[in-house]
Amino acid sequence: MPGMNAFTAILTRRGAALLAWLQGWQRLLRFAAGATVEALTPATYNSATRSVVQKQIYFTAWQILPGFTLFAAVLSFVLIQIVVDTARHYGLAEHALEASVRILALEILPLITALFVGLRSGAAINTEVALMIVHNEMQALAETGVDPMRFEFIPRVIGGVISVLALTAVASAFALALAYLAVYGFQASSLTDFNRVMGHIFDAPAIGLLWAKVLAFGLAVTVIPISEGLAAPPAKLFFVPISVLRGMVRLFFVLMLIEVISLVLKYI
Amino acid sequence: MADAAARRALVAAAHDSDLALVAEELPLRANLSVLENIAIVPQYRQNMAYDQAADQAWGLLARVNRTDCAFKRDPDLDSEQRFIAKLLRAIIRSPSIIVIDRPALLLPDTHYPPFLDANLKALQERLNECWILDYPWNEPLYAPR
Numbered sequence: 001m002p003g004m005n006a007f008t009a010i011l012t013r014r015g016a017a018l019l020a021w022l023q024g025w026q027r028l029l030r031f032a033a034g035a036t037v038e039a040l041t042p043a044t045y046n047s048a049t050r051s052v053v054q055k056q057i058y059f060t061a062w063q064i065l066p067g068f069t070l071f072a073a074v075l076s077f078v079l080i081q082i083v084v085d086t087a088r089h090y091g092l093a094e095h096a097l098e099a100s101v102r103i104l105a106l107e108i109l110p111l112i113t114a115l116f117v118g119l120r121s122g123a124a125i126n127t128e129v130a131l132m133i134v135h136n137e138m139q140a141l142a143e144t145g146v147d148p149m150r151f152e153f154i155p156r157v158i159g160g161v162i163s164v165l166a167l168t169a170v171a172s173a174f175a176l177a178l179a180y181l182a183v184y185g186f187q188a189s190s191l192t193d194f195n196r197v198m199g200h201i202f203d204a205p206a207i208g209l210l211w212a213k214v215l216a217f218g219l220a221v222t223v224i225p226i227s228e229g230l231a232a233p234p235a236k237l238f239f240v241p242i243s244v245l246r247g248m249v250r251l252f253f254v255l256m257l258i259e260v261i262s263l264v265l266k267y268i
Numbered sequence: 269m270a271d272a273a274a275r276r277a278l279v280a281a282a283h284d285s286d287l288a289l290v291a292e293e294l295p296l297r298a299n300l301s302v303l304e305n306i307a308i309v310p311q312y313r314q315n316m317a318y319d320q321a322a323d324q325a326w327g328l329l330a331r332v333n334r335t336d337c338a339f340k341r342d343p344d345l346d347s348e349q350r351f352i353a354k355l356l357r358a359i360i361r362s363p364s365i366i367v368i369d370r371p372a373l374l375l376p377d378t379h380y381p382p383f384l385d386a387n388l389k390a391l392q393e394r395l396n397e398c399w400i401l402d403y404p405w406n407e408p409l410y411a412p413r
Contacts, residue, residue, distance in 0.1 A: 047321070048312035128299065140294035144357055146312045 024231070024250070031227040032219065038154045048146070049155050056159025060121045061166050068116060072171035073178065075112070076104050080175070080182045097183045097197050104179070105172040106201070106210060106266075111259050113168045114217035117160065118251050122225040125156055126247040129229025130240045153226050160222030161215060168214050206266070213262045217255060224251045278367070278401060288358035290351070291369040296342045302353040303329070303338040309360050328356045331390050347375050352387065365397045372406070381409045 038044050080100045087096035129152075132138050138148045176198070184190040202210075228247030232239050296305045306325035310316040316324075329335045329352075337349040345353065351374045358366050371380045388398055400410075 046312060046315040047317055048308055051311070051318060131298070135295055135298065136293055137295055137297055141297060143289055143294055144309050145361055146308060151308070151312055 024228075024246070027231060028224060028227040028250070031230065032223045034149070035154055035157045035223055035226075036219075038150060039158055044150050044154055048151055052151065052155035053159050053162075056156050057162055057166075060117060060159055061163035064116075064120065065167070065170065068113075068167060069170055069174060072109060072112065073174045076109070076171070076175040076178050077182075079104060079108070080179050084182050097179055097194070098201060100179045100182070101176060101198070101201055104175040106206065107259070107263075109171045109175060110164075110168045110210070110214050110217060111255065113171060114164055114214075114221055114255050117164050117167065118221040118225075118248075118255065121160065121163070122221045122251055123244055123248060125160075125222060126225035126229045126244045127240060129153075129226050130232035130243040133230060133232045133234055134237050134240060136234060156226065157219065157222045161218030164218035164221060165214055168217075209262060209266060213258060216258045220251060220254045220258065224254060286364045288361060288363035288366045289369060290354045290358050290366065290374070292373040294354065296345075296350065296353055296357070298342045301339045301341055302334075302345070302349070305353055306356045306360055309357060313361065324360060325356065328360060328391070328394070331394075332356075332387050333390075348378055348383070351375055355387065355391075359391060359394050362394070363396070365399060366395065368398065368400045370401060370403075372402070381411070385411070 083100045083103065084093075084096040087093050087099060132148075132152070138152075141148045141151065180190075180194050184194065225244075225247045228243050228250065231246075232243045296302070297308070300308065303322055303325050306328065307318065307321035309321075310324060311318055311321040326335065326338065329338055332352055334349060334352050337345060337353070340349070342350065342353075351371075354374070355366070355368070368374075368384070371384060374380075375383060384400065388395065402410075
């Protein structure tokens with residue numbers, strides 16, 4: 001029965017690929033749960049882990065702050081102008097501010113920040129963790145009594161989450177200021193109107209959802225690269241680019257999934 | 269050691285006890301300098317401030333006249349500097365026994381018995397006990413103790 005054998009072979013291959021894919025998600029979820037528990041455990045924080053958290057925030061947020069802020073400001077300015085001009089064109093000028101802020105502060109800027117941090121720091125973290133596994137540095141650390149999970153990984157997760165939160169906040173603050181200037185011009189007499197619109201947009205559920213989304217973005221950009229790096233086999237240097245590729249693809253899909261879920265929760 | 273199996277059994281025991289292993293397969297952390305690789309042990313295990321831990325690490329490097337490599341990272345080290353960094357990383361946690369596994373692998377270009385002797389003497393105040401695992405055919409290289 002050659003036809004039956006070929007069909008069985010295809011099913012076996014597909015099944016193995018599916019199982020490997022599911023194991024990747026299982027590994028990721030297990031690591032995310034472990035990292036969350038460790039991050040909430042006071043014993044995790046000592047002189048060494050605090051140093052790594054500080055370095056992580058420096059490299060992930062502080063070092064890129066000027067460039068990223070400039071980029072976010074330019075992007076925000078262009079998008080605000082498009083929205084404001086389009087709204088005026090259709091006689092909907094009174095909704096221009098609300099539409100701009102909703103698009104930028106609630107949707108685009110958190111996503112752009114997460115993508116930026118993921119591409120810059122996430123890829124680096126993925127590579128570094130994979131190289132640590134390949135060169136057996138994890139075991140070497142453990143032999144000296146230093147827990148690699150607490151010393152190397154949890155500080156990166158904490159630093160990554162704080163960095164995404166901070167960069168999103170800075171970019172959003174600039175976007176709000178630019179939106180005010182685009183709609184009302186260089187004058188302060190419309191601050192009351194501006195505050196009223198902001199109060200309408202940023203009600204408690206919207207703020208809660210925004211916090212949850214940015215937190216999820218922050219976790220994703222560090223947890224996924226670390227988890228993929230940990231899956232690299234020891235002593236196989238050729239696997240490092242494969243590990244980074246897998247990590248970045250998985251990260252992209254998870255970021256998009258978080259964004260879609262937040263849109264569904266908000267608008268549907 | 270009688271043979272490779274006996275060596276592996278002893279090294280396996282070292283993983284589970286108060287023995288600190290210095291071995292080829294336990295590298296330094298590549299993104300940390302020599303000083304940080306040594307200081308990280310008390311900093312993490314005893315929650316010691318970095319400055320204090322770095323002072324301790326510097327003191328150990330000074331004992332073996334190797335402060336010149338304190339701020340170098342693993343790829344910039346020669347085999348002797350790398351060995352010293354691994355040895356001090358083991359010593360700083362004050363284990364009962366330090367096991368140096370096959371020094372010829374760690375010091376490929378060095379006449380290692382006198383090199384080991386000189387450095388272990390310089391560090392003897394910080395050493396409890398040190399075992400050197402080597403093959404029987406290398407026994408003549410070591411002076412009787």
